[in-house]
Amino acid sequence: MFTSKITKIAVNILIILIAQNIFADDVFDGVSPQLGVVISGDYIEQIDFVVMPSGDGLPGGSGNAVTGKVLYSIHCMACHGPDAKGGINGDLAGGHGTISGPIPKKTVGSYWPYATIIFDYIRRAMPYQLPGTLSNNEVYALTAYILNLNGVIGEDELMNAQTLPKAKMPNSEGFIWAYSPSE
Amino acid sequence: MKETPDNINFAANNGLLDRRFFLKAGLGVGGGLMSASALSSEGKDRFPWMKQPGMPMGQSGPSRFEEHIKREGVGSQPGTTGSGASRTPIEYLDGIITPSRLHFERHHSGIPDIDPAQHRLVIHGLVERPLSFSMESLARYEHVSNIQFLECSGNSGAMISPKPLQRKASNLHGLVSCSEWGGVPLKILLDEAGIKPEGKWIVASGSDAAMMSRSVPIEKIMDDAIIATHQNGEPLRPSNGYPMRLFLPGWEGNACVKWLRTIKVTSGPSMTKDETSKYSDLRDDGIAELFTFPMGVKSVITSPSLSLNLTGPGIYQIKGIAWSGSGKIKSVELSADGGKTWAEALLDEHVLPKALTRFRSAWKWDGTPATIMSRAIDEKGNIQPTREQWFVGRAKNTFYHFNAIQTWGVNTAGEINNVYL
Numbered sequence: 001m002f003t004s005k006i007t008k009i010a011v012n013i014l015i016i017l018i019a020q021n022i023f024a025d026d027v028f029d030g031v032s033p034q035l036g037v038v039i040s041g042d043y044i045e046q047i048d049f050v051v052m053p054s055g056d057g058l059p060g061g062s063g064n065a066v067t068g069k070v071l072y073s074i075h076c077m078a079c080h081g082p083d084a085k086g087g088i089n090g091d092l093a094g095g096h097g098t099i100s101g102p103i104p105k106k107t108v109g110s111y112w113p114y115a116t117i118i119f120d121y122i123r124r125a126m127p128y129q130l131p132g133t134l135s136n137n138e139v140y141a142l143t144a145y146i147l148n149l150n151g152v153i154g155e156d157e158l159m160n161a162q163t164l165p166k167a168k169m170p171n172s173e174g175f176i177w178a179y180s181p182s183e
Numbered sequence: 184m185k186e187t188p189d190n191i192n193f194a195a196n197n198g199l200l201d202r203r204f205f206l207k208a209g210l211g212v213g214g215g216l217m218s219a220s221a222l223s224s225e226g227k228d229r230f231p232w233m234k235q236p237g238m239p240m241g242q243s244g245p246s247r248f249e250e251h252i253k254r255e256g257v258g259s260q261p262g263t264t265g266s267g268a269s270r271t272p273i274e275y276l277d278g279i280i281t282p283s284r285l286h287f288e289r290h291h292s293g294i295p296d297i298d299p300a301q302h303r304l305v306i307h308g309l310v311e312r313p314l315s316f317s318m319e320s321l322a323r324y325e326h327v328s329n330i331q332f333l334e335c336s337g338n339s340g341a342m343i344s345p346k347p348l349q350r351k352a353s354n355l356h357g358l359v360s361c362s363e364w365g366g367v368p369l370k371i372l373l374d375e376a377g378i379k380p381e382g383k384w385i386v387a388s389g390s391d392a393a394m395m396s397r398s399v400p401i402e403k404i405m406d407d408a409i410i411a412t413h414q415n416g417e418p419l420r421p422s423n424g425y426p427m428r429l430f431l432p433g434w435e436g437n438a439c440v441k442w443l444r445t446i447k448v449t450s451g452p453s454m455t456k457d458e459t460s461k462y463s464d465l466r467d468d469g470i471a472e473l474f475t476f477p478m479g480v481k482s483v484i485t486s487p488s489l490s491l492n493l494t495g496p497g498i499y500q501i502k503g504i505a506w507s508g509s510g511k512i513k514s515v516e517l518s519a520d521g522g523k524t525w526a527e528a529l530l531d532e533h534v535l536p537k538a539l540t541r542f543r544s545a546w547k548w549d550g551t552p553a554t555i556m557s558r559a560i561d562e563k564g565n566i567q568p569t570r571e572q573w574f575v576g577r578a579k580n581t582f583y584h585f586n587a588i589q590t591w592g593v594n595t596a597g598e599i600n601n602v603y604l
Contacts, residue, residue, distance in 0.1 A: 032325075032374070032375055033323045033324060035316065035320035036315065036316055036375050036376065037315045037316075037317075039305065039307070039313050039314065043315075044305070044307045044313055047444070048307065048445065049388060049396075049445075050447050050449070050453050051453065052453055053453075079261075089260055099465070099469045100468060100469020102579060104465055104578050104581075106460065106465075108460070113459055116454070117454055117455065117460070120453070120456070121456040124388075124394040125291070125292060125394060125395075128262075128266075131292070131393065131394075174469060174470055175470065175471050175472075175473050176470055176471075177473050177474055178464070178472040178473060178475040178476075179400060179473075179476060
């Protein structure tokens with residue numbers, strides 16, 4: 001009986017040892033199935049919509065506010081109103097100088113810190129019912145029109161990957177970071 | 184119901200009892216048997232539903248008598264049906280888990296109908312190996328699951344109204360829910376892709392029609408971010424990001440991108456529309472704070488609350504939820520006299536980091552006007568502010584990250600209102 005008990009314990013220890021070989025203490029510690037499939041630059045190009053404030057990610061193409069005004073009346077005015085004010089959804093122009101006042105009025109022109117955000121957002125999400133249907137030239141033109149309505153650029157100024165990041169928004173100095181990296 | 188014991192010890196003024204009152208007194212709350220509706224020939228009684236076999240098995244909805252418990256305040260932007268919010272009916276719930284069908288929603292271009300067989304998670308940008316993962320392959324990776332809250336940083340924004348809005352707890356504070364979230368730690372996938380030294384942020388984009396996108400610092404991603412595929416044991420509901428979403432414990436809901444499709448590793452934030460023009464916090468000096476990610480310590484009394492009126496003097500249970508984006512809830516204090524005296528509430532057993540915590544206490548209402556409020560303190564020592572304290576330094580109409588104390592006023596009729604002190 002005594003020996004059988006010892007045998008049992010020994011067998012149990014052996015089982016545990018074998019198991020630890022396969023299942024480490026933390027079963028996944030350092031173990032990854034490594035199933036990610038390496039993808040091509042062409043594929044990344046198709047799915048990458050990220051535009052950075054530096055202009056990184058902006059595509060080729062260009063447009064100005066004159067063309068943009070026409071496109072705006074077709075694709076945007078129903079929701080955002082004439083001259084990008086007073087529509088059923090957000091005002092895109094006006095409110096300048098109100099941000100530090102008693103009743104801040106946030107619009108693209110009064111609040112947004114970078115002009116690149118306009119391109120990024122229109123290309124991702126607008127027009128609301130038919131996102132993804134505008135050409136890059138059209139997105140640049142609409143961006144130019146909104147910038148022009150806010151007095152940021154002239155109506156003939158061409159917006160493209162080089163000029164758009166340089167368009168200085170009225171409230172570009174109005175932001176600080178609440179997050180600071182630990183390092 | 185048993186009589187109230189005569190030797191009650193009050194824990195604070197205006198009827199707040201010791202938080203263990205219910206446990207000690209063992210009050211019966213069930214009441215007596217219902218009166219007989221029709222006597223059988225044997226002199227015994229059965230309700231109608233006891234007189235024949237019930238419904239077939241496999242029913243999954245709530246009782247038809249509880250159908251009023253549904254998402255509240257469903258609203259969308261003009262001209263749209265899927266760009267807005269719906270709220271968790273917190274005044275009708277108990278415990279800490281929000282049933283998935285009642286989880287709050289905040290969408291920007293409707294709920295996409297995603298075929299998981301076609302869906303891919305792509306990691307690209309500043310990595311050694313840009314990678315694509317199918318749902319099938321992700322299922323073979325290490326999974327973790329944790330019970331954690333998710334709160335929209337616009338939650339309770341209506342509380343900035345100069346006059347208190349008479350809305351139910353759900354319509355004031357229902358953009359918070361708590362689930363068991365399961366999925367793959369994102370660190371494992373990023374390690375596989377190999378982050379380049381200059382990679383400091385990620386930009387996460389969803390595959391909804393708006394391709395909602397947010398930038399998140401790499402420290403958070405490598406700490407506790409997960410690619411969530413499961414919620415409360417089942418695959419995510421479409422309204423919560425099916426087949427996968429980013430989940431960042433304790434951080435504002437908007438950054439937990441639903442229907443996640445791409446993660447681009449970048450040197451800095453993309454300054455997306457949502458992290459600049461929307462979820463930024465304007466100060467009274469005109470400067471706006473970006474990347475105010477963690478949700479502050481907060482509590483709400485869910486019962487009694489507006490619409491759940493008192494029915495006469497006597498013993499009531501005060502209960503509610505508390506949470507903090509910084510860790511565990513340490514304590515919740517209750518006041519029934521507008522903050523003059525406080526008593527500690529009883530916390531349910533499950534006090535988990537970055538999760539809803541359920542608190543309760545017994546209260547003897549004497550039928551006179553009362554002002555009940557709760558104040559949460561987290562393990563880092565953060566104390567839920569008063570409304571007055573919360574406004575300090577903020578612009579008049581900024582409403583994100585509102586976490587101030589909520590006060591319910593009770594009048595002599597037992598009716599409950601949202602009041603400011």
